[in-house]
Amino acid sequence: MHNLEESLREVACLGDLQKLKMLIGAGANLNSQNLVNGWTALHWAAKRNHVDIVSFLLDCGASSSIASYNGEMPANVSTSREVKELLLKDIQNTENDNFDKDQKLGVFEAVSHKVDDATSKSKFVPNYLRNPEFPYSESAEAFAKRLGLSNSSSSLNKLWIKRLEVIMKIKLLVVLKHQLRTSQYLYLLKLKKTLWLKCRLANSNEKDFIEIEIAHSCLKFETLVATCLSEFQIDRQKLQKIRKLPNTIIRNDRDVNRLIQYQEIEVVVDK
The missing domain is CATH 3.10.20.90 (Phosphatidylinositol 3-kinase Catalytic Subunit; Chain A, domain 1)
Incomplete structure (x- = not known):
């Protein structure tokens, strides 16, 4: 699945939502990290300030709290306030025991202050940024064929829609669980x-x-x-x-x- 994950990061960087849906429908791991720098698809979408791609990845279950090998989270590498606010909101609404207070503080600071370009820029520049003309001018059908995906857009749509429905149900359960805990706390507080x-x-x-x-x-x-x-x-x-x-x-x-x-x-x- 390495080709799928690498392609997912590529199309997220380039802002191609149609190809992104294809790859997600084919089962690409949203949170896979590049072996060299540890960046996820969400890192690249945030870096290039693609608001629609960031929003879609978050809706599909991409984690906004994964740090690169240099300790950079997606919110740290974006210069778009809208993107940062989307990422912060996702962190606030997600229960994540592995996300410590220092990391959360770093994201909060990233929302209110412009990130220094010198510190946020990765030394690693992948091939699809050095040579973006080829093969990323290809059609979605040619892209699917090259990766061995089904060339039926309806079947691909069904796949990613089903995947999205499952993920949204899980996120809804998390929200309901949080709301239940809040209501129980308020009830116990009033009872006290x-x-x-x-x-x-x-x-x-x-x-x-x-x-x-x-x-x-x-x-x-x-x-x-x-x-x-x-x-x-x-x-x-x-x-x-x-x-x-x-x-x-x-x-x-x-x-x-x-x-x-x-x-x-x-x-x-x-x-």
């Missing part, structure tokens, strides 16, 4: 700051509970009373007592502070 109680009216035909909440910062007996009266629209004068089920009367602030999450309580009123 709030006392939730299950409350119902005693001697009522309605036996189900409703949930009420009281902030931990104001866990007072009077707050509990006011909340219960408000929920059931009861006059204070009709209130007899508030009972912690099954049989304990809540009388003061200390009793309220001993309540646990989702404690069941009853409000008893005059008939």
Whole structure:
């Protein structure tokens, strides 16, 4: 598959989206690195500031956090702010345990500052940059034939579309996982700051509970009373007592502070 991976880097450098789709559909490894300098297809697309190629590679699952053998990541070699922002956004949305804080800091700096051309330029210049005229003026059909790919554009399209669908499903699962973790964290944070109680009216035909909440910062007996009266629209004068089920009367602030999450309580009123 070496020819496919090298060709992938070449067409990414040249900005040929049609041939890029062909190679991805044929199963080229998006994250393969050049043996000499460690650059990926995303490095070359970023270096040449091809926004559409960078965006497409990212959508297909190319990693923006792979460093070259000189420690250069794709964001470090681009001079396009739009390209850098695309790469940074991808890093922020991707869970990658191998991507350490120092590397992430380097990418952040690359977004806000223009990269020094002397430090970002690789000494290694591949043949397709020294001699770009041949064979890269060839048609997509001739390109596919030369690499031994199917010359049926419909079959190639089906291949890369299927590959893209699988990759997008994986990326969606990562995003959903992140969102789930965030929602769980926010829920636990709110739970920590709030006392939730299950409350119902005693001697009522309605036996189900409703949930009420009281902030931990104001866990007072009077707050509990006011909340219960408000929920059931009861006059204070009709209130007899508030009972912690099954049989304990809540009388003061200390009793309220001993309540646990989702404690069941009853409000008893005059008939």
